[in-house]
Amino acid sequence: MKIKNIKNVIFTGGGLKGWAYIGTIQALEELIDFEYLENVIGVSIGSAFGLFYLLGISHEYLLELVMNLNYRDLIDTQLDKILINESIMAGKKFKNFIKEIISTKIDPDITFLELYKFSKIVYTVNALNIDLYKIDYFNYKNTPNVKVIDSIVASCSIPMIFPPYKINEYHYYDGGLCNNCPLNLTDELNTIAFDVNTEMNTGNIKLFNLIYSFVYITNDYYNKSNDSNVVFQILDNRFKDQAFNLNQSKDDIFNIYMNGYINSRNIIYNNFIALK
Template identity: 30%
Template sequence: MIYSVFVYKEHYLVKIGLALGAGGARGLAHIKILEAFDELNIKPSIISGSSIGAIIGAAYASGMTAKEIKLKVDTLINTRESKAWEFYKNSDIKLLFNFIDFNMNGGGIIKGDKFKKFMENEIKVDTFEDLQIPLKIVATHYWKKSQRIFTNGNLIPAITASYSLPGLFSPTVINNELYFDGGMVNPVPFDIINENCDYVIAVDVSANKFPKSKKIPSFYENIFSAFQIMQNSILSEKLSNSKPDLLIKIKVKNVRMLDFTKTAEIFEQAEEAKKELKIKLKKMMKD
């Protein structure tokens, strides 16, 4: 039996909302959170996602299990057949060009068309209306400097808008409007589902920075760290005004924003959060 709601309270069913935050490679930890739901045969009533959270959330809302999503990630990144793995191990530049489409016309280093095609092949749902679980995706409207919440229409463009990290990816164009990464305005979008459920669980996978030495960080580390500092500041401000019913802070150490080859480390570090969530969910179901 699958529960779309998980606990009775004052004679009505309490609906759960799940907000999956931004965080680059660390966002793969969301899969372990989804495993907790699957292992208890529970389904959220609604999901919201920003950046990597939008990708994982959309895959899950389409009907894929956490196990299936994890298998896709392992196949894409960590197997010997993976182009990303072969490049990482053998530094074969030709394999990189097979997987990533560099952009020579400005807007970002990567156009993102090839990864978009990959998502279309793997998330076999065309529109929000076709999803098995309602989904809200956050992106940043470039000109309005504000968040845009996608809830209907074509699914894949909304996902690409949500993970289009400025400088790395070209902006996503939807109806002649430019959109960038949702983490710029709402890194953990728990607030946009408050009205749609009775109990909100928010998952924060933002970076934990620890000084390793007195050495000045590299250009690469400076750029992405600045983005992460901005996200942490936005989230802290949000939490000072309102809080989700349960905030899960997954402490993933020594994993940078683009360290997608560290899946084993990410999953291992997220295991404790998964166990704690299962305990809390079981208690909720009994209360």
């Protein structure tokens, strides 16, 4: 029998460590009664996988897709326009990749209001509004007419890697920069938050280390006043350098997925089933 007391699910950001969420989706499929779900909240890459889970896109489909993924198909470098566009990549290929996955279930240009009418689940994405210096939360209540895909791209727009993403008159960067786990949006009693961030990344690319420094410092300060026992790390420390590893092998991807599955399943069982 599947458990019914998880109503809110949060997927945090974490770059290419997000493949672990394929395993999380598998664990949720096996253990959680989807009919009782009320909120899905996603940040950065977690916003994409949160939507995939909400739409019922299977872990089998996602795993096969990423195991056959060529990262070069997602990279649209624009070295001649770095100063103009403020980024290394344009981000259009990434957007199209996410839209192709969404299109297996619904119109990839669906709005938040249309998504809520379709699913009856509140889907929320955050992104950093760099014009108003604040975090914006996209959902059917706050932004009913905004396209869901636009909020996902905005929330995944890592500074210097992707350009700031424009929605209406405002420009946005990665939601994980300031609030990578928005527990402020939920009742923690019936909430589980999955986190793919382990200890501080210490890769060889200093640009990525700089970005992660901002993320960790800002979120560490924010989370000190929001201590919670519903946030669970689903990846072992051995994967700490995988967030921006564009040289991931198929074995790397599979191991990240499997580690995410095993840990997610154990977390759900130990904290929501075994305690009953």
